Amino acid sequence: MADSAQAQKLVYLVTGGCGFLGEHVVRMLLQREPRLGELRVFDRHLGPWLEELKTGPVRVTAIQGDVTQAHEVAAAVAGAHVVIHTAGLVDVFGRASPETIHEVNVQGTRNVIEACVQTGTRFLVYTSSMEVVGPNTKGHPFYRGNEDTPYEAVHRHPYPCSKALAEWLVLEANGRKVRGGLPLVTCALRPTGIYGEGHQIMRDFYRQGLRLGGWLFRAIPASVEHGRVYVGNVAWMHVLAARELEQRAALMGGQVYFCYDGSPYKSYEDFNMEFLGPCGLRLVGARPLLPYWLLVFLAALNALLQWLLRPLVLYAPLLNPYTLAVANTTFTVSTDKAQRHFGYEPMFSWEDSRTRTILWVQAATGSAQ
Numbered sequence: 001m002a003d004s005a006q007a008q009k010l011v012y013l014v015t016g017g018c019g020f021l022g023e024h025v026v027r028m029l030l031q032r033e034p035r036l037g038e039l040r041v042f043d044r045h046l047g048p049w050l051e052e053l054k055t056g057p058v059r060v061t062a063i064q065g066d067v068t069q070a071h072e073v074a075a076a077v078a079g080a081h082v083v084i085h086t087a088g089l090v091d092v093f094g095r096a097s098p099e100t101i102h103e104v105n106v107q108g109t110r111n112v113i114e115a116c117v118q119t120g121t122r123f124l125v126y127t128s129s130m131e132v133v134g135p136n137t138k139g140h141p142f143y144r145g146n147e148d149t150p151y152e153a154v155h156r157h158p159y160p161c162s163k164a165l166a167e168w169l170v171l172e173a174n175g176r177k178v179r180g181g182l183p184l185v186t187c188a189l190r191p192t193g194i195y196g197e198g199h200q201i202m203r204d205f206y207r208q209g210l211r212l213g214g215w216l217f218r219a220i221p222a223s224v225e226h227g228r229v230y231v232g233n234v235a236w237m238h239v240l241a242a243r244e245l246e247q248r249a250a251l252m253g254g255q256v257y258f259c260y261d262g263s264p265y266k267s268y269e270d271f272n273m274e275f276l277g278p279c280g281l282r283l284v285g286a287r288p289l290l291p292y293w294l295l296v297f298l299a300a301l302n303a304l305l306q307w308l309l310r311p312l313v314l315y316a317p318l319l320n321p322y323t324l325a326v327a328n329t330t331f332t333v334s335t336d337k338a339q340r341h342f343g344y345e346p347m348f349s350w351e352d353s354r355t356r357t358i359l360w361v362q363a364a365t366g367s368a369q
């Protein structure tokens with residue numbers, strides 16, 4: 001990719017390009033990557049909005065495909081200079097089986113790596129997750145940690161297990177010779193809880209509040225802080241990392257980077273209220289209204305109901321043993337590694353991120369004040 005930006009036009013592939021994060025990565029590439037000649041958007045479910053992107057100067061190629069199918073991945077990767085691999089099954093609510101989560105998140109990532117090696121694509125940016133680190137099954141807090149903070153990463157849930165193994169595969173592949181004899185250069189970005197336009201869980205919280213007459217009931221102490229990052233800044237970090245990976249291969253290759261910005265440290269529920277409050281909802285209780293043991297019981301009851309009802313209907317509420325444990329464990333990051341390694345600075349301020357998210361929630365739910 002060494003030619004000047006004006007001369008060579010590059011081919012990028014974004015897997016999961018129609019997802020919550022993927023769509024923002026696609027749009028950010030079109031706005032902020034001047035070397036882009038072709039943008040391939042690979043997803044199991046293609047969004048109708050892709051059509052509007054085909055009228056611009058960059059060739060946008062929509063590819064309906066499945067990352068678990070190696071031949072489909074290889075066909076999509078062939079000829080690409082850069083792959084940004086965001087596709088994944090983001091399920092902590094028991095909607096998919098552990099086997100399916102593993103198949104998509106782990107085998108799908110293996111297929112992307114092997115496709116890069118076989119076809120000669122040299123640059124791979126992987127969307128990992130904070131969950132690769134924690135919170136662990138012991139409920140140990142991770143307070144203002146960074147990429148080098150010691151922490152006992154112990155997982156049992158299929159989602160974090162799959163993300164941890166997939167990240168390991170990507171980092172392990174750094175330096176492998178691809179077709180043509182040059183080395184593969186990989187890095188992994190670890191977003192904390194992403195929020196912003198298109199965040200379905202935020203919409204689920206709004207709907208839950210509506211069902212309860214405009215009230216949400218505090219379940220988690222305000223003192224339990226959870227790191228959050230705006231989707232636009234996560235997308236920008238992906239674009240920048242992909243751009244800098246060639247020039248800074250020795251420094252960035254095989255590295256992990258937490259995704260961060262100026263979003264404030266708050267409990268998951270208090271943070272959500274930054275957006276749901278202006279949409280008319282209220283969070284009841286300065287402290288959790290129910291004792292923790294009762295929440296544990298209700299979460300377990302939800303898990304039992306999900307298991308009993310599975311043959312008939314998918315019952316997947318927000319509260320389950322895993323989401324309660326994660327929500328109830330402090331996990332915040334404080335780092336500048338991405339800034340030091342490839343000059344990342346958040347593109348969107350907290351104020352801008354908040355406003356954009358509020359406007360989206362209002363439009364998505366018809367709750368404009």
Ligand SMILES: NC(=O)C1=CN([C@@H]2O[C@H](COP(=O)(O)OP(=O)(O)OC[C@H]3O[C@@H](n4cnc5c(N)ncnc54)[C@H](O)[C@@H]3O)[C@@H](O)[C@H]2O)C=CC1
Nearest residue numbers: 016018019020021043044066067086087088129191193194
């Ligand atoms: N949402 C969050 O808070 C965080 C997400 N992440 C990671 O970011 C990435 C994107 O997550 P989101 O945008 O939130 O999820 P999402 O579910 O909105 O997007 C994932 C996309 O991948 C596609 N996909 C799923 N299985 C596929 C398959 N077999 N073949 C092809 N495409 C497939 C889906 O159709 C979807 O468009 C994931 O890898 C996730 O692990 C990491 C940290 C936080």
Ligand SMILES: CC(C)[C@@H](O)CC[C@@H](C)[C@H]1CC[C@H]2[C@@H]3[C@H](O)CC4=CC(=O)CC[C@]4(C)[C@H]3CC[C@]12C
Nearest residue numbers: 090092129131192193219268318319323324326327
């Ligand atoms: C019902 C209440 C206990 C409520 O507070 C539960 C909130 C719960 C749904 C969320 C709390 C923390 C979230 C997770 C966190 O942001 C880390 C994540 C990283 C990812 O890679 C994917 C999403 C998630 C697991 C995210 C999912 C929703 C929460 C568990």
